[in-house]
Amino acid sequence: MLEFDGLHKRFGSNHVLDGVSFAVQPGSMFGFCGSNGAGKTTTMRIAMGLARADAGEVRWRGKALDQDVRRRIGYMPEERGLYPKMKVGEQVAYFARLHGLDAGAARRASDEWVARLGLGERRGDQVEKLSLGNQQRVQLAAALVSRPEVLILDEPFSGLDPIGVDSLAEALLDQCRGGVPVVFSSHQLDLVERLCDSVGILARGRMVATGTVTELREREAGRLLRVVVPDAGHGWTDGVPDVRVVSERNGDTLLELGPGADDQAVLAAALRSSRVTHFAWQQPTLVELFREAVAVPTAAEVAA
Incomplete structure (x- = not known):
């Protein structure tokens, strides 16, 4: 080689x-x-x-x-x-x-x-x-x-x-x-x-x-979840622990789940809000993987 x-x-x-x-x-x-x-x-x-x-x-x-x-x-x-x-x-x-x-x-x-x-x-x-x-x-x-x-x-x-x-x-x-x-x-x-x-x-x-690319994606797997709830109101994820809304438009919501988040709790909250038409982990593109990999670390990350 x-x-x-x-x-x-x-x-x-x-x-x-x-x-x-x-x-x-x-x-x-x-x-x-x-x-x-x-x-x-x-x-x-x-x-x-x-x-x-x-x-x-x-x-x-x-x-x-x-x-x-x-x-x-x-x-x-x-x-x-x-x-x-x-x-x-x-x-x-x-x-x-x-x-x-x-x-x-x-x-x-x-x-x-x-x-x-x-x-x-x-x-x-x-x-x-x-x-x-x-x-x-x-x-x-x-x-x-x-x-x-x-x-x-x-x-x-x-x-x-x-x-x-x-x-x-x-x-x-x-x-x-x-x-x-x-x-x-x-x-x-x-x-x-x-x-x-x-x-x-x-x-x-x-x-x-x-x-x-598959291996790099798998290392980032479990972080981004796309949920489509067409008739849900704003804030349907409120109360679900360790979940951050990355983007939200016309019921199409991209969520970032932290270490303490439970995807089933997210699904339950979505179903309580309205009908769910899409619920799946989002595969990052190589562009997204690249941006994260080359991001300049913060002072706190360097000290850690």
Whole structure:
């Protein structure tokens, strides 16, 4: 597997990474989430040897990454690393050659990925003449062209239109089906939720949550209850212990239940008020899980 083990990194007094650890199984996709400045890019740069960790290491198949292993990794940086005057097809083939493919194999792989990512008609154009979204596709083709054993992608979906998103998503799923572990960072949490087998949320240099979306939801289960009582008056939950009304509109009420709350007591109160048309635990979205995970702790929480 691909392992990030106890990474620490400081820039002056700023502790950018504080013991970051996670693992990605072969054939799985890992979504790396965090606010701007959380440390996602630094983590990926350490994996690729573009930054040096103060402590910890990154391993593939139990071996610390060295230059030989990194040649077999498909990497896409957040900032574009393309040659603007070079033609699209030639550029992708050039990156394939850098990863060890011979001239014929590089040309064939370039043609395949340029076409697959929707750039077939632009293969003879200089990169600088492309839109930013199409330049992003070229960068992605350069990461995928060498038949990598591992993919590490920093914001790969940024700037892509819906068709580009779909074609890239299918390409990454194909890589996973072939046994390649994929790590990508993204602020597009709906994509992370849809595509990824597991998720890591980074905040203030620390991994504050890891696991599948289902596992993260289960950790938050039992907190939010949605109750629809169309004909109930305001305040029907008054008197039910340890229950807080999060939102209420036209009889549709979202409740947060504390440790001492009893969902059956809530149901009984709702039935006393009027007929109940909906009563179910509310599954948090990845966006809601993210907001809670990265929330800045209060002074009291830090002291505790």
